[in-house]
Amino acid sequence: MINLVILVFVGGAIGAMAREFLMLSVPNLADGFPMPILVANVVASFLLGLVTGLHNRRAVSDDVNTMVGTGIMGGLSTFSSFAYGAWVLMNGAPAGAAVAILYVLISLVLGYCAVFAGLKLGARGTA
Numbered sequence: 001m002i003n004l005v006i007l008v009f010v011g012g013a014i015g016a017m018a019r020e021f022l023m024l025s026v027p028n029l030a031d032g033f034p035m036p037i038l039v040a041n042v043v044a045s046f047l048l049g050l051v052t053g054l055h056n057r058r059a060v061s062d063d064v065n066t067m068v069g070t071g072i073m074g075g076l077s078t079f080s081s082f083a084y085g086a087w088v089l090m091n092g093a094p095a096g097a098a099v100a101i102l103y104v105l106i107s108l109v110l111g112y113c114a115v116f117a118g119l120k121l122g123a124r125g126t127a
Contacts, residue, residue, distance in 0.1 A: 007071060014071070019075060033089070034085035037078065041082060045111040049117065051065055
C-alpha cells in the first residue's frame with residue numbers, strides 16, 4: 001500500500017510540474033480562451049488512454065499504470081482549472097457565455113477523442 005502512495009505522490013509531482021511548464025509556454029487566446037488548460041487536459045486524456053490501453057494488454061505493469069495514470073495524469077490534468085476557466089469566460093467579455101460554452105464543448109469532445117485515440121493506440125501495441 002505504501003508503495004502505491006509513493007508512486008502516486010511522485011507521479012503527481014511530475015504531472016503538476018509538467019502542467020506548470022505547459023501553462024507557461026502555451027498562451028491564452030486573445031479573447032481569454034484558456035488554451036493552456038485545454039491543451040493540458042487533452043494531452044492528459046490522450047496519455048491516460050494510452051497507458052490504460054497498454055495496461056489492458058499487460059504491456060505496462062500495475063505500478064506504471066498507477067504512477068502514470070493516477071499520479072502523472074492526475075497532476076497534469078485539472079478539473080478545477082477547467083471549471084475556473086469556464087467561469088472566467090462566462091463572466092468576462094460580452095460574448096463570454098458563448099465562448100465559455102464553446103470552451104466546455106471543445107474540451108469535452110477533444111478530451112473524449114484523445115482518450116479514445118490513446119486507448120486504440122495502446123491496444124494496438126504500436127506505442
